[in-house]
Amino acid sequence: MMPRRREFAYWVFAREIRDSTVLEESNEEERSKPYIVTPLGSRIRRVLVTGRVTQKNSEENMTRMTVADASGNFYLTAFSNDFGNQGKIMLDALELNDSVMVMGRLTSFQNEERIYFNINPEIAVKIDEIALKYWNLRASHAARRKIFAIRAAGKSDSPSSEELMKMGYSEEESECAIRALKNYPDYNPADIEAVASGSPAASVQQQSDSGSKELILDYVRNNDEDGRGCRYEDILAAATNAQISQGEVDEILNTLGSDGEIFEVSLKRYKAI
Amino acid sequence: MSEEEFPQISDLEPGKQNLGLKAKIVSLQQRKIKNDKGETVYFYGILGDRTGTVSFTAWAFPATIQAGDVVEIKNCSTKEYNNVNRVYIDARTEVILRPGEEMEVKRTFKELKIKDLTTSNPYVSIEGRISGVREKEMERNGEKLQLFYGDLEDDTGKIRLSSFGKPLKEGETVRIEGAKVSEYNGRLRLTINDKTRVLPTKLPFEITERILNIVDINGPLGGITVQGFAVNMGQKSGLVMRCSECNQKLDDLRCPDHPEAPFVYDLFAYFTVDDGTGHLQCTGGKFPLLPLLGIKAEEFVPSNKSISRRGILTLLEERIPGRPFIIGGDLVKSQVGLSMRIREIRPMDEEFLKKFSRMLEADFQ
Missing domain, CATH: 2.40.50.140 (Nucleic acid-binding proteins)
Known part of the structure; x- marks a missing residue:
């Protein structure tokens, strides 16, 4: 064999x-x-x-x-x-x-x-x-x-x-x-x-990633208007305004979930812990 | 066909069919291979004439023909294999002995570096430095012979070197013309015989640490250095007991052949190293591994009660898996592929990283 x-x-x-x-x-x-x-x-x-x-x-x-x-x-x-x-x-x-x-x-x-x-x-x-x-x-x-x-x-x-x-x-x-x-x-x-x-761009990117993460976490914390969780579409709209791409938003939501900062309460709805 | 009509070996090109040749059998060997259909024997060797030599492979070969005979070969073919043109002798080929005929053979030696040596190019010219010379007396056909052996190294690798009769000088830099490459116990070796020329020379290269990427390893090369993370360790690694008389590994503390002889400690570990370009199985004994475990040779004795199987295994598990190492040693070929016999192993260090970084950066210059 x-x-x-x-x-x-x-x-x-x-x-x-x-x-x-x-x-x-x-x-x-x-x-x-x-x-x-x-x-x-x-x-x-x-x-x-x-x-x-x-x-x-x-x-x-x-x-x-x-x-x-x-x-x-x-x-x-x-x-x-x-x-x-x-x-x-x-x-x-x-x-x-x-x-x-x-x-x-x-x-x-x-x-x-x-x-x-x-x-x-x-x-x-x-x-x-x-x-x-x-x-x-x-x-x-x-x-x-x-x-x-x-x-x-x-x-x-x-x-x-x-x-x-x-x-x-x-x-x-x-x-x-x-x-x-x-x-x-x-x-x-x-x-x-x-x-x-x-390249220094790499560490700049890291810092900018960390800023984006804070922004999205804050948004989820402050925009759960109906108590059923913050909607993905709203997060995306806010992120786009802050020059954060959809790919980065997905990545950050994933990271925040793994970090135990947020959870997906139902499909496409997020709550801060 | 008259003598003049046979093609000369130096003119043979790959891809020719139905060739007729007249040549001397310079060497003839056979090898058994096992495959799905069972065991098969094939023959290989070197054919020569006054213009040069060529390797051949034969799936059948007349038993009466031996090395040194002159033969006429009908209906053979040529094909390139591993970048070397070879003559192929198959079932349709006739090999006819020309009894009593003599033929002068022009030996052609390929100029090679140690890393490129293979048994498919058995006669070579090579330059390098001789080291580790030892000698012993041997008897061959009732005649006493002095055998000198050691290593030859160049900027690409190291190989075992043996010389029958011709003395080897420690540290001498030489050009060797017509040395024979062969394989023994999974390792390549070079042999100097009475037809080989050994000439002192100044080497046009510097011999330093030979750091290779695992992906570039393609044969049983000696004296190389690899680097990488150890990503596992074999379950049978650990403390080994050996008979002090015959060095046999002991399953219990008594040697069946020397029950009175005390046992001594040895160490064995095998693990896989991954350098990002590939992976390589490495095996090591007590000489390279004891320093890694922080144990002095004089402490590694059965009378030292602080040495135990469990303790050694724990140390190996702590110090090897998941760590990056610089490992020097020799590659050995076996049925499962190439593995490395460790001569020296040390943890990755800043100094090596600087050198390695320069090496990698040179790719982008």
């Missing part, structure tokens, strides 16, 4: 996951979870990420955690069952503000508006600043190489991975570039590139 191929673990920034809108369904015989195709063309089922724990919610049967890197948030969930128990023990051992390394399976949940992503941790451990720096170096390098490959492919009339490999890109980078062009022809990777280049 051939040894089973180990699933590749991608070192990616949260933003690359968050901006993903394409799921590649596996064939029925495989009955496995779909691959997530990201805007940089990575085809992901497993990730290896790092960041700081910004939120932790531990219950008897489940632990949820938010881990933030320089570009956004990863959401982690581990259950106390036969498959996830080790993951739950590892998450429970972590504390707020810990720097962590997490490797796990990336799962997705899709509704009419968007896809939400979650990591089921296989390993989650506290790390030091050097480990964090090391991961950032590697992940930044990988993201930048992929962005350069996408740009090179975009300049060609009939881009192919063979052509990109002749230019010095690896097989993986070349295939990602072709996949990215096919699935995300209009995607602008400037934000990911800013994070990967260590």
